[in-house]
Amino acid sequence: MNLEHMPAPQPAGTVDGVWPVNARRLNTGELEVAGVPLAAIAQEYGTPGFVLDVCDMRGRARTWVAAMNEAFADLGGARVYYAGKAFLSKAVARWMAEDGLSIDTASEGELRTVLAAGVPGRYCGLHGNNKTREEIELAITSGVAHIVIDSLDEIDFVEAIASELGQVAPVYLRLTTGVHAGGHEFIATAHEDQKFGLSVSTGVSREAIKRVAQASHLNLIGLHSHIGSQIAAVDGFEAAAAVVFAERTWASEQGIDIPEIDLGGGYGIRYTSEDPQPPTPETFARALASVVSHHMAESGLEAPHVSIEPGRSIIGPSMLTLYCVGTTKDVAIDGGARRYVSVDGGMSDNIRPALYEANYTAALANRSSEAEDVRSRVVGKHCESGDIVVRDVALPSDVHRGDLLAIPATGAYGYAMASNYNMLTKPPVVAVENGEVTELIRRQNVDDLLAYDLG
Numbered sequence: 170m171n172l173e174h175m176p177a178p179q180p181a182g183t184v185d186g187v188w189p190v191n192a193r194r195l196n197t198g199e200l201e202v203a204g205v206p207l208a209a210i211a212q213e214y215g216t217p218g219f220v221l222d223v224c225d226m227r228g229r230a231r232t233w234v235a236a237m238n239e240a241f242a243d244l245g246g247a248r249v250y251y252a253g254k255a256f257l258s259k260a261v262a263r264w265m266a267e268d269g270l271s272i273d274t275a276s277e278g279e280l281r282t283v284l285a286a287g288v289p290g291r292y293c294g295l296h297g298n299n300k301t302r303e304e305i306e307l308a309i310t311s312g313v314a315h316i317v318i319d320s321l322d323e324i325d326f327v328e329a330i331a332s333e334l335g336q337v338a339p340v341y342l343r344l345t346t347g348v349h350a351g352g353h354e355f356i357a358t359a360h361e362d363q364k365f366g367l368s369v370s371t372g373v374s375r376e377a378i379k380r381v382a383q384a385s386h387l388n389l390i391g392l393h394s395h396i397g398s399q400i401a402a403v404d405g406f407e408a409a410a411a412v413v414f415a416e417r418t419w420a421s422e423q424g425i426d427i428p429e430i431d432l433g434g435g436y437g438i439r440y441t442s443e444d445p446q447p448p449t450p451e452t453f454a455r456a457l458a459s460v461v462s463h464h465m466a467e468s469g470l471e472a473p474h475v476s477i478e479p480g481r482s483i484i485g486p487s488m489l490t491l492y493c494v495g496t497t498k499d500v501a502i503d504g505g506a507r508r509y510v511s512v513d514g515g516m517s518d519n520i521r522p523a524l525y526e527a528n529y530t531a532a533l534a535n536r537s538s539e540a541e542d543v544r545s546r547v548v549g550k551h552c553e554s555g556d557i558v559v560r561d562v563a564l565p566s567d568v569h570r571g572d573l574l575a576i577p578a579t580g581a582y583g584y585a586m587a588s589n590y591n592m593l594t595k596p597p598v599v600a601v602e603n604g605e606v607t608e609l610i611r612r613q614n615v616d617d618l619l620a621y622d623l624g
């Protein structure tokens with residue numbers, strides 16, 4: 170693979186959508202994505218299944234790269250790491266690398282997937298609050314760009330492993346800035362009571378900086394902050410960056426120069442048309458660049474090289490889930506009725522509604538309908554009443570067994586968090602582009618599950 174080969178940027182213009190940019194309804198009433206009717210995908214690959222609009226995803230990825238490169242052109246430069254945990258496959262890893270991104274990994278499985286795709290280790294980072302020896306060894310021997318150290322304990326652990334390997338490991342320190350953001354607001358209060366990072370407010374971060382600077386097999390190249398997820402405003406990032414820069418300035422006063430900064434991921438998307446329009450990558454990039462300029466003016470230090478780690482905002486809206494309708498049932502609720510529409514997947518392919526009360530929307534995919542809408546709830550087939558796919562959505566009253574429903578914005582933390590609950594098999598992931606379908610990940614079958622069971 171030639172990573173220097175960058176295909177011409179596509180017009181993105183996609184950052185504000187709930188549906189993939191290439192999703193549209195045909196005259197026949199069917200929904201299609203990138204020239205392929207969803208009914209044809211269901212026919213060929215079955216349901217449930219994930220459908221990836223490749224141009225949409227790559228457009229988003231390139232938009233982030235272009236926005237960061239432009240905002241940081243006159244500063245120390247920038248790099249975008251795709252947060253692989255949102256969704257990772259070998260093809261996606263390759264596309265990200267071709268589009269100029271690096272990839273963040275947080276386990277042996279993620280890192281080996283990227284390496285198996287032919288993407289060199291130097292385009293990877295390794296995260297995690299409890300990395301194993303095997304993960305750290307793999308990161309060092311595959312030459313990752315950096316390992317993000319998360320605790321004082323891990324400083325000694327990585328130092329010992331690097332020393333055994335006779336290598337110097339490039340490391341970042343993950344700081345707990347006290348800024349926690351998510352949903353629509355941020356709370357700049359002490360969000361210290363959680364498992365990630367080295368606390369700034371208690372001085373642990375400075376202890377860590379000093380220790381890494383003295384370690385002979387560690388090279389302290391960066392400071393890292395990640396403040397949360399599904400964030401719809403720039404202010405949390407600005408507040409966290411200010412804290413990171415204060416630490417960088419302090420380090421420089423101790424004679425420790427830290428050339429890189431990573432400001433994490435968490436850039437929000439729209440799951441339904443009710444969600445606020447998140448700032449564009451350009452807006453985020455400019456806001457971050459202005460914090461960097463301010464820091465330079467204040468500290469007199471050289472601009473750092475800045476990286477960010479978007480996951481959801483690249484892959485989330487470019488994928489949808491296709492389900493087949495089974496049972497429908499009307500239930501009396503306060504002041505009316507609700508129709509329960511059961512589909513052939515559920516919390517095993519999308520745990521987010523159960524885990525975070527996340528909201529989604531749904532559309533009939535195999536036909537359009539003139540029937541009047543009824544208040545509906547789309548539910549899965551698992552043995553839990555919390556097995557909800559879409560809490561509240563208006564669907565045509567004639568939706569019936571055999572219809573297809575498409576749920577948009579399931580690309581991030583959908584397949585990635587899938588399970589085999591109730592011994593359901595994980596769905597396939599198929600990519601569509603210019604009328605062509607490619608299966609990226611095949612459906613599991615029950616024999617796959619039985620193969621683990623040694624009796």
Ligand SMILES: *Cc1c(COP(=O)(O)O)cnc(C)c1O
Pocket residue numbers: 252254255273296395397398399433434435436478479480481482581
């Ligand atoms: C989860 C995570 C990300 C990506 O978050 P998104 O909300 O998907 O953008 C980036 N960096 C770190 C350290 C993370 O844990």
